[in-house]
Amino acid sequence: MKAAVIVFPASNCDRDVAVALAASMGRDPLMVWHRDADFPAVDLIVLPGGFSYGDYLRAGAMAARSPVMAEVIRRARRGVPVLGICNGFQILTEAGLLPGALMRNAGLAFVCRDVHIRVETTDSVFTRRYAKGAILRIPVAHHDGNYFADRATLEALEGDGRIAFRYVEPDGRVTAAANPNGAARNIAGIFNTTRTVLGLMPHPERLADPLLGGTDGRAMFDGLVEALA
Amino acid sequence: MSAITPALVAEHGLTPEEYARFRGFLGRDPTLTELGIVSVMWSEHCSYKSSKRWLRLLPTEAPWVICGPGENAGVVDIGDGRAVVFKMESHNHPSFIEPYQGAATGVGGIMRDVFTMGARPIANMNALRFGDPAHPKTRHLVAGVVAGIGGYGNCMGVPTVGGECNFHPAYNGNILVNAMTVGLAPADRIFYSAAAGVGNAVVYVGSKTGRDGIHGATMASAEFGADAEAKRPTVQVGDPFTEKLLLEACLELMRTDAIVAIQDMGAAGLTSSSVEMASKGGVGIELDLDRVPVRETGMTPYEIMLSESQERMLMVIRPERAELARAIFDKWELDFAIVGRITDTGRLVVRMRGAVAADIPVAPLVAEAPVYERPWVRSPAPPPVPADALARAPAIDAALRRLMGSPDLASRRWIWEQYDHMVMGDTVGRPGGDAAVVRIHGTRQGLAITTDVTPRYCQADPVEGGRQAVAEAWRNLTAVGATPLAVTDNMNFGNPEKPEIMGQFVGCIEGMSEACRALDFPVVSGNVSLYNETMGKAILPTPAIGAIGTLPDISFAMTVGFKRDGARIVVIGATRGHLGASLWLREIAGAEAGPPPPVDLAAERKAGDFVRGLIRDGRIDACHDVADGGLLVAVAEMALAGRIGAVLDPAPAGLHPAAWFFGEDQGRYLVTTGDADLLAARAAAAGVPVMVIGRTGGSSLTVDGAPPISLADLGTIHESWLPGYMAAEAGPVQTE
Amino acid sequence: MKARVHVTLKKGVLDPQGQAIAHALGTLGFAGVGDVRQGKYIEIELAETDRATARARVEKMCAQLLANPVIEDYAIEIAE
Amino acid sequence: MKARVHVTLKKGVLDPQGQAIAHALGTLGFAGVGDVRQGKYIEIELAETDRATARARVEKMCAQLLANPVIEDYAIEIAE
């Protein structure tokens, strides 16, 4: 499998996700600079976390309009899987590849902590290695993770099974207390209509190594390698 | 040009003698720009004129020190061709005026000091002191400072892995924001600031220069007209996005052979960076200010030389590499301008619009900078511990609850959750432990980092407090299993022109120096912040110590939480029940009195080496140093971290239970082990006192026959003070 | 020519920043404070000299970058 | 009664956000864009019915909470 990690100015989890990908793939992903709009064909495109363009104006807004994104959008429309983590998720919504928007956290403060998320569907290249309903412990680290969409969009996401993950208590209950940012319906991650584009706020790459205190994120990368090899 | 009047000289903070000395080697009246240059170079901040003589007492050498004080940051060798570059710096005053931006730009500044030397920052720390929680400004300051530190560090993608935070009324008018950055570089690729090579290009990179933070003292100068105030904000706004680009661009350029010397533009901007580079290299520098990228029109040479705009660097590069360098900065979309060249004249020559704005010989500007032997007096002995303090002691369990929810002991989770402490994917020991542990990327080696000082001890007895601050830092590194390596410091004090304040400074330095020598713990960098006084009221003497150590393998990294039921809890080091200057005395008995606990440096070292040995040999499964709040607070923290309770034996005969459980005797660790006999035997052989004080298990703490304290309750008390306090903050934090 | 752009949250979109301000004003003792909404205010210097062209151009800037139509509305004034 | 408050960075204070917007507009192909400055726009509903009193009150809100006079200016309009 070949993967590309897109690097925007002030992306800062690009190396982290490359390390996690390499551990699962057995080879390094391609790092693509935001101005290189013609990068080689790959089986997976990753938009990493960070603060592209300082998150100035709106998180992800400027990156979404950069030249490389036009190419990412083209490939996503052709079915190339795209994974957006944190800032990557924000970029995907700003670019229109995913519906809704990520607003300032309800608590207004940046939040970095381990949260629990529930796997809502295993029917995707990203979640196939998890069990449905599995509860994962994964860190979040963001200032703008408060998922918003209008009612009709939320209903459509629910109806189509396009909610990938929800914030839950360790025992799986969906509660306000388990929601770190005020996201609508505790949504932590969503798919596009073909489930080939996933955006999520938690960072699976941060708990994919036992020495760092957990491995719940690892199966996402292993699953991708298995599906796309 | 305005005449240089005595009033103008005074406004620039120069004494008549200092001015006469400057005029003497200049050989004529200075221009306004020259006066500005000398005023910042000879300011306390740049010249260390009050502290220099005393800083020399600190030991700065060891076989593993690659570069001690004098450069942008200290450098130590950690083996395998790698070096750690680190320093701590204050941004106290700006953070009081504008907490978000003040703290943010403080973080930005210290990161630049580290990457200037060729190191990629891999961890940030912060040591914070705020006023009384009940003071009307405190909440707002806490909210802004924490958001600002997070705002900058998070955007940079450097994890903020720890720090400290205290509250005391002495900081009501002068908070302390000390930020530390730790970076990693190849040991043979360290970059220094000494300029060299006549004809080499002087290059300016980064943000454009504005009228930021220009020396406040000069604002009244008639030269600037009536709108001077409006033109000159003294607080800078941080731009972490540009700094992130600057970091990546500099590191990219540092992989080539283009750079001869590099220096960040921090305090006093272009002035101090160019003077330092020229002075260290024994060369001259010519600057053409018409080429400096500016973001405002009509800037004068004075303003450009003194601007403190952030996110800028000055470099000396080989002219034949200029185009390569320019291409790298173009890629990162940053300004790049050749603004001057290196000369053999030994003079700083500044030109603008066809005129010479300054022409100063560099060597005397640096060599003749004033150094003062300020008068000082030894600090008086603290008031004695009230004789009836123990007689009025409340029950142990009640005291523990109060301490665990007190401002100085309550959980700091509310702070560290606003910091991305995991980015870079190498944070092994997250905030909340004795020292943070980060993995050296791509290896199994670990780096332990801590910041420590107990200002109430320094106030009671500066020498003992200075010793204790160093010893505690060393102990915290040891408690996670690391070998302590070196220290950076941030000396925060009041007005040095007062002999009693100078006495605190001298005392702390003496104590620190002694401890650093005894523990083989050299000081490789640091910063001095004086005049932390408002209306004659000084802060507590606060010599913050930042320190690092290494772990050969992160799988050794020890943590504080109890791991299992039925383990023996053992205290290592002697407990005498010292309550002077303790938190128990202050929070429970209501007295800030008594001498601080003495530090026995020989015993300290023995106990620490013993504990490190136990950790490396896999003989213990939890370890925590005993500090603020004493033994019982340490047990409670271990229990909460591991979600496992404990049953403790009563206090030994002859010691009051409050003294036993809350005394703050130094040089102690709590560990848990399954084999207490083996531990005792090893301790006897090593000559270290140890004592079993209880065992782990259950879901509560049972102390000395008192009713059990449920961990759930204790956890709520511990976790809720800070968020509860901050929930009443009257405002949305001003953010970016 | 200068354009002044107001970007505000759409009606019905929750505004945590505005709420925090309202709450804070209450805490500070300001009575009678109702709804508070926070938006962005952007000033843009334009080389353009024709008002209509300037407005059309800023309109495009808003649609393409300055506002997110999922959550935000915008209003443009052309000054001078 | 409704108050409209503009909080802007003082002249001379660096505005990284505005700078980044200007840069992004350039990248998107908008020519002739000069300085861009970003500020905050706050709308406050007030129970007050007297304009002068309302203004005085909002003036106080700005000084105490909404703006930091060290780096920001503010302007108040009272609507309706």
Ligand SMILES: Nc1ncnc2c1ncn2[C@@H]1O[C@H](COP(=O)(O)OP(=O)(O)O)[C@@H](O)[C@H]1O
């Ligand atoms: N308290 C101190 N202890 C040891 N070294 C110090 C101390 N204060 C300053 N230094 C050293 O003096 C030099 C100048 O410090 P400073 O002016 O703060 O550096 P910078 O200009 O990089 O901010 C640095 O090398 C610093 O490490």
Ligand SMILES: [Mg+2]
């Ligand atoms: Mg420096």
